Amino acid sequence: MLERIEKSSEIRHWIGDMEADHYYYSAGIAGEKFFVALRDEGKIVGAHCATCNLTYVPPRIYCERCFAELTEHKDMGKRGCVVAFTVAHYDKAGQRLDPPESFALISLGPRTTPLLHKLGEIAPEKICVGLEVEAVLKPQREGKITDILYFKPVK
Amino acid sequence: MNLKKIRKDVAVVGAGMTVFARRLQETGKEMAWEAAKMALDEAGLTLQDIDAVIMGSAPDAFDGVHKKGDWLLDGAGGTNKPYMRVFIGGGTAVFAPIAGWWHVASGMFQRVLVVCEEKMSSVQPHAQSAFGHIWDPILDRPLKPNLVWIFSMEMQRYMYKYNVRYEDIALVAVKNKRNAVGHPCAQLADPNITLEDVLNSEPMALPVRRLDISPPSDGAAAIVLVSEDVAYEHTDTPVWIDGVGWCIDTTMWTNRDLAFPKFVARAAKMAYEMAGIKDPRKEIDFAEPYDPFDYKELQHLEGLLLAEPGEAAIMTREGKTQRDGEFPVCPSGGLLGVGNPIAAALGIKIGELYWQLAGKAGPRQVKKDVRTGVAQAWGDLMQVSSVVVMRRR
Ligand SMILES: [Zn+2]
Numbered sequence: 001m002l003e004r005i006e007k008s009s010e011i012r013h014w015i016g017d018m019e020a021d022h023y024y025y026s027a028g029i030a031g032e033k034f035f036v037a038l039r040d041e042g043k044i045v046g047a048h049c050a051t052c053n054l055t056y057v058p059p060r061i062y063c064e065r066c067f068a069e070l071t072e073h074k075d076m077g078k079r080g081c082v083v084a085f086t087v088a089h090y091d092k093a094g095q096r097l098d099p100p101e102s103f104a105l106i107s108l109g110p111r112t113t114p115l116l117h118k119l120g121e122i123a124p125e126k127i128c129v130g131l132e133v134e135a136v137l138k139p140q141r142e143g144k145i146t147d148i149l150y151f152k153p154v155k
Numbered sequence: 156m157n158l159k160k161i162r163k164d165v166a167v168v169g170a171g172m173t174v175f176a177r178r179l180q181e182t183g184k185e186m187a188w189e190a191a192k193m194a195l196d197e198a199g200l201t202l203q204d205i206d207a208v209i210m211g212s213a214p215d216a217f218d219g220v221h222k223k224g225d226w227l228l229d230g231a232g233g234t235n236k237p238y239m240r241v242f243i244g245g246g247t248a249v250f251a252p253i254a255g256w257w258h259v260a261s262g263m264f265q266r267v268l269v270v271c272e273e274k275m276s277s278v279q280p281h282a283q284s285a286f287g288h289i290w291d292p293i294l295d296r297p298l299k300p301n302l303v304w305i306f307s308m309e310m311q312r313y314m315y316k317y318n319v320r321y322e323d324i325a326l327v328a329v330k331n332k333r334n335a336v337g338h339p340c341a342q343l344a345d346p347n348i349t350l351e352d353v354l355n356s357e358p359m360a361l362p363v364r365r366l367d368i369s370p371p372s373d374g375a376a377a378i379v380l381v382s383e384d385v386a387y388e389h390t391d392t393p394v395w396i397d398g399v400g401w402c403i404d405t406t407m408w409t410n411r412d413l414a415f416p417k418f419v420a421r422a423a424k425m426a427y428e429m430a431g432i433k434d435p436r437k438e439i440d441f442a443e444p445y446d447p448f449d450y451k452e453l454q455h456l457e458g459l460l461l462a463e464p465g466e467a468a469i470m471t472r473e474g475k476t477q478r479d480g481e482f483p484v485c486p487s488g489g490l491l492g493v494g495n496p497i498a499a500a501l502g503i504k505i506g507e508l509y510w511q512l513a514g515k516a517g518p519r520q521v522k523k524d525v526r527t528g529v530a531q532a533w534g535d536l537m538q539v540s541s542v543v544v545m546r547r548r
């Protein structure tokens with residue numbers, strides 16, 4: 001029972017896929033504000049819920065906790081601190097990353113939802129929770145999350 | 156929750172499970188049939204006796220067939236019966252039996268078959284490719300996330316907040332891979348594994364190393380649920396589902412409390428209330444929490460209110476969670492030891508509770524007398540939890 005065929009060449013099989021040609025993933029009303037501010041002004045903006053005293057980064061048009069409509073946007077600045085991090089040795093396809101890449105959740109203020117991004121200009125062993133970091137932006141921006149190149153430690 | 160509305164008590168009277176391994180040749184339907192037949196045989200039932208069928212299986216992307224619930228229908232025995240597929244990612248393993256439970260508890264059906272199947276080897280080049288499409292397409296995907304490094308961040312946050320040592324977390328992998336030695340379906344049993352093996356295994360996304368993770372697998376599992384009106388017609392040792400609970404946290408995973416899984420605690424409280432459990436640490440004898448990574452067993456024990464935050468690591472270090480310890484955890488060998496074909500973990504979680512409580516766990520039978528056990532699974536985008544309390548009467 002434990003002996004199973006391990007090689008695909010030994011069994012009858014067909015190769016196929018089920019993908020559509022491609023998809024349009026829209027940023028939405030709040031996402032549009034976020035990416036346009038990032039591209040045109042180099043700003044990272046969030047939306048604040050006064051009821052929950054919680055700031056969403058990126059912004060949303062509603063608070064998922066109390067369902068209030070969120071209209072108050074604020075410039076979060078570029079500085080934040082590391083909430084959690086990892087040092088990745090493999091990419092999403094299972095290929096080795098050499099050197100390894102560091103990723104982190106970065107919170108841009110108190111009671112602010114963290115943003116996922118890369119860390120740069122820092123050795124993996126120097127990264128810690130609470131580390132102060134700031135965003136490094138591309139000079140030419142397109143309105144994408146990768147307009148932020150990475151976050152680097154604040155000197 | 157209105158407990159008075161529950162009409163019938165529900166018992167498990169049979170369970171089946173295939174070998175967990177890379178099984179290129181068998182189709183998902185064939186594996187589902189194999190497990191379902193075993194469960195029916197144990198209950199002394201044929202497919203004709205079954206009133207309704209629940210199928211549990213994870214993303215369609217694993218099989219490359221959309222709406223795979225109806226595609227898998229015949230192997231699960233659902234043709235010409237009331238049938239539904241349920242799916243909450245990894246949480247399906249314990250959620251599919253909850254769906255089966257409400258079919259019977261409502262009084263609508265007397266005998267329900269629950270089948271969970273997963274074939275992860277079809278997707279190329281690796282099951283990880285399918286996970287590439289579960290992320291937010293605008294915020295997460297451009298950064299090319301890999302599931303392992305997301306878990307790694309959570310593990311790191313857990314270690315930071317509760318001052319948990321990596322060496323204690325790695326002991327979970329050692330325990331479970333050793334426990335799996337007694338399991339006839341196990342893929343990763345290793346009687347000789349040591350803590351050093353885990354600590355020195357290849358770094359994947361630090362702090363996570365290769366042996367901290369359960370690998371993809373193919374397999375199926377099934378259980379038969381019956382109403383209190385007919386339970387003793389099928390067995391002398393029915394095992395009762397006395398409490399069920401489930402809860403989901405925000406989809407933006409970055410916004411959750413990554414150290415303490417509040418949604419697990421909410422699901423557990425729901426199940427404990429239904430089961431009349433006031434002090435889970437005193438009233439529950441053993442647990443099968445979801446352990447796709449070693450740190451998840453600890454975090455889930457804490458979410459299940461069976462340990463204080465950070466305490467599960469100490470219990471592990473002190474040997475309390477060993478199979479012969481004072482509170483056995485994952486006596487099956489868990490996902491870390493038996494394997495992780497997502498939804499089919501039904502066999503490791505609910506199956507193990509059934510076999511242990513019915514006294515049928517063979518070499519895996521825990522030493523102490525057990526009357527009450529809890530099983531839990533975790534899934535969707537690492538945000539949902541399903542919990543079941545089972546008892547022998
Ligand atoms: Zn709010």
